Amino acid sequence: KNQVEQSPQSLIILEGKNCTLQCNYTVSPFSNLRWYKQDTGRGPVSLTIMTFSENTKSNGRYTATLDADTKQSSLHITASQLSDSASYICVVSAPTGANNLFFGTGTRLTVIP
Amino acid sequence: GAGVSQSPRYKVAKRGQDVALRCDPISGHVSLFWYQQALGQGPEFLTYFQNEAQLDKSGLPSDRFFAERPEGSVSTLKIQRTQQEDSAVYLCASSFGTSDHNEQFFGPGTRLTVL
Numbered sequence: 001k002n003q004v005e006q007s008p009q010s011l012i013i014l015e016g017k018n019c020t021l022q023c024n025y026t027v028s029p030f031s032n033l034r035w036y037k038q039d040t041g042r043g044p045v046s047l048t049i050m051t052f053s054e055n056t057k058s059n060g061r062y063t064a065t066l067d068a069d070t071k072q073s074s075l076h077i078t079a080s081q082l083s084d085s086a087s088y089i090c091v092v093s094a095p096t097g098a099n100n101l102f103f104g105t106g107t108r109l110t111v112i113p
Numbered sequence: 114g115a116g117v118s119q120s121p122r123y124k125v126a127k128r129g130q131d132v133a134l135r136c137d138p139i140s141g142h143v144s145l146f147w148y149q150q151a152l153g154q155g156p157e158f159l160t161y162f163q164n165e166a167q168l169d170k171s172g173l174p175s176d177r178f179f180a181e182r183p184e185g186s187v188s189t190l191k192i193q194r195t196q197q198e199d200s201a202v203y204l205c206a207s208s209f210g211t212s213d214h215n216e217q218f219f220g221p222g223t224r225l226t227v228l
Contacts, residue, residue: 004155
């Protein structure tokens with residue numbers, strides 16, 4: 001069964017600190033993996049995308065890693081800011097079919113001053 | 114506008130009432146998706162359009178749910194005889210092409226509360 005699991009479910013960190021969010025998946029075959037940021041009351045916005053051959057991708061203070069062999073990904077946030085408070089959703093894409101996106105349940109990150 | 118828009122942003126319905134949710138995708142985007150997102154969960158696929166053709170409706174939970182995109186642009190998700198379990202955020206997303214590599218751009222969602 002194609003599944004995407006994320007941990008932790010929620011996380012509270014102090015402003016300026018770093019954090020790492022985890023994503024494990026069983027989706028096969030695999031096309032790509034995206035990390036989305038979803039602010040409260042908004043739709044998800046893509047942060048990074050990685051294909052099978054990529055093992056790291058950065059977008060500003062966000063760095064995603066992918067180990068396609070162990071089917072694990074992580075999102076590292078550096079020097080967190082209050083505006084980083086949001087849900088971070090790991091989304092794994094299969095190559096074919098309209099219903100080809102498999103969403104994790106997200107990690108709710110709260111950055112406090 | 115530059116992004117995907119949805120209306121209304123919030124809808125409160127009495128159980129048994131019919132509702133219609135609207136999605137305006139990014140102009141020129143071929144693909145349009147509807148998702149249902151329960152509180153604290155990731156989005157779950159409902160249906161997919163390629164232009165005006167509804168190619169996949171396997172995620173619609175019951176025959177009370179109906180979606181259309183008659184001119185290949187604006188889409189409407191209709192829920193008949195709403196039930197409390199229909200309460201969720203309904204997200205619309207569009208993408209330029211049909212490849213799995215095409216990024217889906219999400220709207221802000223419509224939060225439906227059924228009393």
